[in-house]
Each structure stands twice: as C-alpha cells, then as structure tokens.
Amino acid sequence: MAIEFIYIYDYITSLLISNAYKKPYICKRLFQSKKYTSNNREIINYCLVSKSWFKLVSGNLSIIYSKRNCEIFNRFYDLEGDRPSKLVRNLRLFTKYNSLIEYKMDAINAMSYKKVLINIDNQDDSIEVLRYRNLYPENISFNLSIFIDEDSEFFDYEYKDGVSSINKVKITGIDYNEFGLLGKIVDLKPKKISYDPYSKYYGGDSLHCSYLNLFQSNSLKHIKVLFSDHIEPCEIAKINNFTTNLKTLTIPILYHGIIKFVNDEPKDLNNCHDHESFFNIEKIEQHWFKMVKTLSNNSTIKELVLTNFCSNSYCCYDKKLDTSFITYGLDSILTSEHTSIETLSLDGIDFYDVHLFDALARSKTIKTLVLNEVDIHAVIRNVLIKNKTIRNIVIENKELYLDIINLFSKYSSINLYSLSIKTFDQTYIPYILENVQLYSEFFPFKELNIFVESFNLKSLIPKINSQSINDKIVNIYYYKKN
Secondary structure: OHHHHHEEEEEEHHHHHHHHHHOOOOOOHHOHHHHHHHHHHHHHHHHHHOOOHHHHHHHHHHHHHHOOHHHHHHHHHHOOOOOOOOOOOOOOEEEEEHHHHHHHHHHHHHHOOOOEEEEOOOOHHHHHHOOOHHHHOEEEEEEEEEEOOOOHHHHHOOOOOOOOEEEEEEEEEEEOOHOOOOHHOOOOOEEEEEEOOOOOOOOOOOOOOOHHHHHHHHOOOEEEEEEOOOOOOHHHHOOOOOOOOEEEEEEEHHHHHHHHHHHHOOOOOOOOOOOOOOOOOOHHHHHHHHHHHHHHHOOOEEEEEEEEOOOOOOOOOOOOOHHHHHHHHHHHHHHHOOOOOOOOEEOOOOOOOHHHHHHHHHHHOEEEEEEOOOHHHHHHHHHOOOOOOOOOOEOOOOOHHHHHHHHOOOOOOOOOEEEEEEEEHHHHHHHHHHHHHHHHHOOOOOOOEEEEEOOOOOOOOOOOEEEEEEOEEEEEEEEOOO
C-alpha cells in the first residue's frame, strides 16, 4: 500500500478499535465479559482482511496495551493465560522516539517493543550514539544526522559495532574526496542514506563530488542524492547486480551536458549549471552506456527517481537538438526484461520524445508514474491510452489543475486507480470539488488525491480531509511548507 493509503486505513482501524473497546477504564469485569469476547472476534476479523490490515490492527492495539489496559486482551489467551495468540504476541511491535533524550527517559518501557526507532536530528547526539553503539539493545535502530566537511567532528572518533542498527543517515555538507568521509558513513551499514551535499549551508559555485562509495555498497537499500549536485553515470554503473539490496534510487544527472556533448555543442553555450561538469566529459558516452547496461540488468530497484540536474530553469539548450542518445538509454532501462521498477519519477525531464513516450507506453512493470512540468495531453495520448499497467499518476504542474482534471474526463478508455496533483494554492480546492461533483461520472479514475503545501498550517503533522463524491474518493492532504 502507498503511504497515503496506509494513513487512511490506519485511521479507519484506530476508529474501529476505539469503538470496540470504548470506555476501557469503567470496570475490569466488563473486559472479562462475553460482550468483550465478541469484540475480540470483531478485531480478529479485521486482521483477516490482509497482511497489511493485520499489521495496522496490531499496531493500534499496542496503543491500548501501552496504556495498561491489558485486561481487554484476557480472551486472547488460553485458560492458563500463558500462550498468547499471534496477534497479542505482536502487539508491541514498534514505537518511535523523536530525540535521544526522549528515548533515555523511557528506555525501560522501550525494551518491551520488538522494534524501536530513534530519530536524531543533530550531529552531537549522532556521534554519541555511534561512539557507544555497543551499549544499545538489538531492538533499537537509529536515524542519524551528520554534517560533513574538512573540519567535521565526525572524524575525531572511532566507532564501535553493536547489535543495534542504523536505519537511515541524513548527510549534509561536502565530502572532500581525499578525506573519505562518505566511505566511513557507508561502513556503518545503514539501510538508507539521504545526501544533500550543499544544501542551505553553501552559496555560490559548488564543487562536483564523487558518490562512488554509495553505489559500491551492498547493504544500502535506499539511496537519495538531492538536487544540489549531479552524479557520474560511471559511478552508478558500479552497482553490483549480483549482490546489491538496493530498492529505491534517486539520482540527479546532468542530462543537458550529455545532450550538448553528443550533439557537438559548445560546452559553455547556455550553460545550465554553476557546478563543475563531469570528471571526464570525453568519456561520457562510454560511461552512459555502462550505466544503462547496469540499470537494465538490475532486478532489485522498485522505485527510480530520475532528476534532471539543471539550475537554469530547464531552458539552457536548443530544443532542436537530438535527444535520442539519452532516451534510447532510458528505453532500455524501462523496458528491460530484468527490470522490476514499479514507481518511476521523472523530475524536471524536459526532453520527452517519441522514444521516451514509447518506453513508458511499453513498460510492463510501472504502476505509479510521477511527472512534473509535462504536457499532460501528450502523456495521455502517447502513454496512458496504451499502457494499462500504470494505475496511479502523480502530476506537479504550474498549469491550472482544473484543466488537468477536465482533460482526463475526456478519455474514458483510460483505466487508472488514482490521479494525484500537488499544489501550493488552496484557493483552487473548492472549484476542484465542484467539478468532481458535476463531472465525476466521466473521470477515468476512482480516487483523486490533492496534496497542498501551505505556510499557514500550525502543525508539521500532515492533515487529511477525505470524502466520497458520487463514488469517487477525494483525499486532500495538507502539509506545512518549510
């Protein structure tokens, strides 16, 4: 299930369980009565819906359990009371702490959970965890934050192994390659790395760095390099498809630089980047072929985000240039018999041509397609009408969202599950809802998701407004914009 759907189902199960066990403190005898036995059967039936629902129900029951309402679960045990059912055994599956100090204040209770995640958003606490990692129990995993440069304190210590695990490392700063900081972080064997090389801490021109250590790792499952540097195709080609565990990959690539080079354009013509270019532009064609071969033979990546690295509003090269060198390569990746990519995001891609559209139309694995600043009519005509595997499409465009939704209503042959749009302007929402009310019978999708980023929200916690309009589900998600 996608994250937004899990949120909805989690909310539903929490309401159902709360209703089944309402007023839990009134009398212990009530919890031992036949009335609550039937409620237990109801909860068990929810668990039988699917594996995902089992996890959601189990997680919500753990909230009640953590509040010491243990009497509720007496009927889940046998007569001797010492053989809990599978549901109860998994009650205290997971909990999360938002700081190291929050965990330390509740460390004893945390031991009763199967998995504990501690989010740490500062380097001092991250270093402390790594220095004394051997002191934490095996049910603990960490999300760490590390700032790196030539003066980083991260260099000052030796870090011990431990039974606790590193879930994610958020890295900010420049890894001057001669110091090998990135390699030291990869050696910690985290599952995820999110890397923002320059972020808000740096201004002006930036250096181009190597990310080779990321792609040589066999322990990483998720690699995300944010839009502040580009990655060398030859380094991506170093992924070992026989040993990698990679599931999601976000890679900014200097596509315009490659396009201009293969078309013999001067490299300084309408330059699209303030960064240094490739380490060896003369070998970029060879490196691109190697990357394409590696990704075409990969069968572990489920989500691929291809970002067009350009700081010049995507208008830095002559649109008459031949882009087929790039799009033929993407065709090979997306239509390979080995690929298992289910979610594809094309971020800032401005070189759609017949080869790229054809690749998307012929893909047999992509279920969710994420696009921004794209000709929606061309996508519908060249891709969605032909490809019945794609079930969800996410669009972030500057054009009016009413126009997008109305455009979809003209194509009844499309068979989508959901259309999702992202906006920063809440004023469109009433008009969108009005159009859903009037034209929903013509929509070729069952669910409409609207993601709103706003400065006006008081809370950082996402809020959701869900409703059903003429058998169409409409979900409006409100996020606070930073």
